[in-house]
Amino acid sequence: MNTRLLKTAIYVSGLLCFYGFLAIRIEPLYNLVLSEKKQTSYWDDNKHGELYYFNNVWDFREEIPPVEPKYQYSEEHPELEEADILTYGDSFLDFSRHTQLSKRLNDSLNADVFYEYSVYPQKHLANKNYENQDQKLLVYTRTERWIPITFGEDEFGDVLDNTPSRKKGNTESSSLIKYSKKLLDILFYDRSEELYSALLQRSYVVGYINSAISTLKFRWFGYVSSFTPRYTFTEDRPWLFFHDQLGDTKSSYYYQFTDDEIKQIAGKIHEFSEDLSDHYNLELVFMPVPSKFTIYHDLIDPVTPYNGFLPRLFEQLDKKGVHYVNLYHPYLNADEYVFYGTDEHWTEAGVSIATHELLKELKELGVQ
Amino acid sequence: MLFNSLEFLFFLPIVVSIYFLMPPKFRWALLLLASYYFYMCWDYRYIVLIMGSTTVDYFAGIGIHRSRNKTVKKWLLAASLTANLGLLFFFKYYTFFGNNINLLFERFNLFAEVPLYDFLLPVGISFYTFQTLSYTIDIYRGKQTPEYHLGRFALFVSFFPQLVAGPIERSVNLLPQFREQFSFDYNRIRDGILLMCWGFFKKVVIADRLAEYVNKVYETPELFNGMHSALATFFFSFQIYCDFSGYSDIAIGTALIMGYRLMTNFRRPYLASSIRDFWQRWHISLSTWFRDYVYIPLGGNRVAKWRWQLNLFITFTVSGLWHGAEWTFIIWGALHGFYLIFAIWTHKQHAMFNTMFRLNNHPALLSVFQSIATFILVYISWIFFRAANTTEAFTIIANLFNWSDAGSINIFRFPVDMYISLAGIAVLLVVEILEERYQLYRKIKFTSYKSLKWITLAILIFTIIILGVWDESDFLYFQF
Incomplete structure (x- = not known):
């Protein structure tokens, strides 16, 4: 009797695990067992804010609006060549819990607004063989904490890369090598740990138990994930903060930038702007989105001051003549929360302010 | 993986x-x-x-x-x-x-x-x-x-x-x-799972928790004082043991589920009564390998006394080098070699000491005394094993003599981890002492109370899930 029971338990768990093994490699199988389905962009595949999923503690659940259809797949989205304004950027532009910023622009202006989720516009333009006779505007958004990295030493080469992907490297490798490589990549999937973790967190079978355990650990011992080491509760909502803005790195909200470092970053943004103008006749409008820590760090640490990265950068961009949109001061003075408590992205108020400020800047540049 | x-x-x-x-x-x-x-x-x-x-x-x-x-x-x-x-x-x-x-x-x-x-x-x-x-x-x-x-x-x-x-x-x-x-054997599979869980307990509840404290102190030893350095080294002694023996238990348990019997790799090393005894209990598969393929071919102890001691020293120094390509590992190995040679030199004095204080009449007390003395020697050697380089090892040693105030001793991210760490070490020691004296594992294995095994397993699994540190961390011995 005991043997049969143990045998059944082992075979059933073997079968479930085999399903898991396949599911993390085959998306339809994966989504079949998830209470919240996997989407193409990870910031869109959760119900409670992305930071909640790092610690999985019920106390940090915050309802955020469901995903809306993406602007770039809609009928009104123009082709690249036909567009009057091009918008490129990171997950803030792609975040579709509210009408996306690019669509708002398209609806507010008498102009066709093109959008692409990419922080390397040159690469995209080169891939599309973009050639432009008339000068157009390119709005580029990047989250504050990524600016020192994107416009730093390591990544800047990719930013200015105007070589189409297909022309790079030897593309004539035999199909046998190509398929072998693909097979190896599937078998030894480097995201497997992350996807197994998501499977345990969100699957119908164990999702509830998993979050119950995390909640218990938080309530009994105060444990939270090292991905979200700082948290607090205000009267109306919980707050989680992502780990990447703590510590002695340039993405930290208290990293002390020297004047030279700020000048260097501003110089690279200027170079980026010149490059867009020289290669594609595009005029850059740079819109850095303040980080959540920048606006709300006093919620968790009233002592350590903000390093003043954005105001100092704006000062340098003024000197270089780069057009930019200042969201820092409007966000600080906003009456409503501009970020979600347990998500890194902007709220309706945040995206509305951004649209308003961007429209103001575009107006100054003669766009009606 | x-x-x-x-x-x-x-x-x-x-x-x-x-x-x-x-x-x-x-x-x-x-x-x-x-x-x-x-x-x-x-x-x-x-x-x-x-x-x-x-x-x-x-x-x-x-x-x-x-x-x-x-x-x-x-x-x-x-x-x-x-x-x-x-x-x-x-x-x-x-x-x-x-x-x-x-x-x-x-x-x-x-x-x-x-x-x-x-x-x-x-x-x-x-x-x-x-x-x-x-x-x-x-x-x-x-x-x-x-x-x-x-x-x-x-x-x-x-x-x-x-x-x-x-x-x-x-x-x-x-x-x-x-x-x-091998057929599907209920008892064998359950024993394998039990051993795996004990290994996981040592790894994720004790070793990975202690790692946080140890890493903080050893990464910037100059920022900490004697109290922190002493405790960090104490914690490291248990971290490395729980990490490595935990891995071995999981390995042996995994193999056992399928029917394969792997050799015992650890036998309660911190209860050893001497350094020689320690090496018969610590990483047994490696120490017997060095004995059979290095020490004995060098002549073992069937040579002149000086040569015997040299053989010991060479074997342990090479064993240190096996652990890592750093001077710190070589010093660690050499230190153990020296301990063994020193024990040979002072053999008579040990006997005299025991007689003088009549310790031979109190075997339990003698055993405790010997285990503590052995642990202290091993503890000192771990400083070299853990330090990134010799400079940092000597900084830690210097720190041990500086007990000026350097803030709270509890530098864990979650203060509760200090108590859980100490409780984990206490549980480990109690289990090991019971195993050493009363063969606890055999008693559980052959108990007529069948549910006792499942209760033990359930407690272990619950503790692992609730108190385990699950941020992915490497096993220390992977680097060797």
């Missing part, structure tokens, strides 16, 4: 299920495939090294056995030694020796330079090369016949439970088991 990863949690039930569904005569193929997959999850390119080592030793083993000519046998053994030790030297020691030779060149103003390369150290290379080496040496010595089945031999080299951090198995023990047909 790490034992404490989700990947392994999904991998093992799949392998075990297929294993028991398969006809026994083909199980070697499944295990070989699973073992290669297990290794390739880390970096699939490096499987070539294991395959290369397997091929060389497979043919060398057969060649040595078949040849009647002693010179040919020697050449084949030399080929196996060169291939395995060459591989090990190239990936693990080349940069270390290159750096030191370049420093020497610089010191003597010689305008020469050894070119250096940035290699990724293949996981487990020290383990599987030593395992295959013992195979060819045993065949050369006539203690072992070769395995003619290439698949089974390849499985012996790469058997996934012990592939990347041991125990370093002997072919005499493991190879014949691959021909056995």
Whole structure:
């Protein structure tokens, strides 16, 4: 009797695990067992804010609006060549819990607004063989904490890369090598740990138990994930903060930038702007989105001051003549929360302010 | 693939299920495939090294056995030694020796330079090369016949439970088991799961929790004082033990589920009564390897007294180097060698001391006294083992004498971890003492209260889930 029971338990768990093994490699199988389905962009595949999923503690659940259809797949989205304004950027532009910023622009202006989720516009333009006779505007958004990295030493080469992907490297490798490589990549999937973790967190079978355990650990011992080491509760909502803005790195909200470092970053943004103008006749409008820590760090640490990265950068961009949109001061003075408590992205108020400020800047540049 | 990863949690039930569904005569193929997959999850390119080592030793083993000519046998053994030790030297020691030779060149103003390369150290290379080496040496010595089945031999080299951090198995023990047909044995499987859970408890509840404190202090020792340094080293003593013996328990338990009996690798080392006793309890598969293939060939203790002591010193220094290509590991090994030699020198004084204080009449007290003294010696040596370099090791030692105020001793991110860590160590020690004195494990294993085993298992699993540190962390011995 005991043997049969143990045998059944082992075979059933073997079968479930085999399903898991396949599911993390085959998306339809994966989504079949998830209470919240996997989407193409990870910031869109959760119900409670992305930071909640790092610690999985019920106390940090915050309802955020469901995903809306993406602007770039809609009928009104123009082709690249036909567009009057091009918008490129990171997950803030792609975040579709509210009408996306690019669509708002398209609806507010008498102009066709093109959008692409990419922080390397040159690469995209080169891939599309973009050639432009008339000068157009390119709005580029990047989250504050990524600016020192994107416009730093390591990544800047990719930013200015105007070589189409297909022309790079030897593309004539035999199909046998190509398929072998693909097979190896599937078998030894480097995201497997992350996807197994998501499977345990969100699957119908164990999702509830998993979050119950995390909640218990938080309530009994105060444990939270090292991905979200700082948290607090205000009267109306919980707050989680992502780990990447703590510590002695340039993405930290208290990293002390020297004047030279700020000048260097501003110089690279200027170079980026010149490059867009020289290669594609595009005029850059740079819109850095303040980080959540920048606006709300006093919620968790009233002592350590903000390093003043954005105001100092704006000062340098003024000197270089780069057009930019200042969201820092409007966000600080906003009456409503501009970020979600347990998500890194902007709220309706945040995206509305951004649209308003961007429209103001575009107006100054003669766009009606 | 790490034992404490989700990947392994999904991998093992799949392998075990297929294993028991398969006809026994083909199980070697499944295990070989699973073992290669297990290794390739880390970096699939490096499987070539294991395959290369397997091929060389497979043919060398057969060649040595078949040849009647002693010179040919020697050449084949030399080929196996060169291939395995060459591989090990190239990936693990080349940069270390290159750096030191370049420093020497610089010191003597010689305008020469050894070119250096940035290699990724293949996981487990020290383990599987030593395992295959013992195979060819045993065949050369006539203690072992070769395995003619290439698949089974390849499985012996790469058997996934012990592939990347041991125990370093002997072919005499493991190879014949691959021909056995293991049935689904309820008691054996339950015991295997119990052992695995005990290993996980040691790894994720104790070792990984202690790691936070240890890393903080050892990464910037200059920021901490004697209190922190002493506690961090104390914690490291248990971190390394729980980490490595936890890995061994998981490995032995995993193999046991499928029927394979791996050798015991740890036998409560911190209850050892002397350094000699410690080495009969700590990393047994490695210490017996060094005994059989280094110490005895050097002459062991059947030589002049000075030579015997030199043999001990050489064996332990080389053992230190095996652990890592750093001076700190060499000092750690040499220190243990010195401890053993010192024990030989002071043997009479020990006996006199025991007689003078009548400790021989109080064996329990003597045993406690000896265990504490041994622990202190081992504790000091761990400073070198853990420190990133000799400078930091000496900073930690200097810190031990500086007890000025340097803030709270509890530097854990979650203060509760200090209490859980101390409780974890206490539980470990109590279990080990009960095991040492009353064979606790055997008592649980053969108890007539069948539910006791399941209750023990349930408590362990609950503790692992609630108190386990599940941020992915490497097992310390992977780097060796």
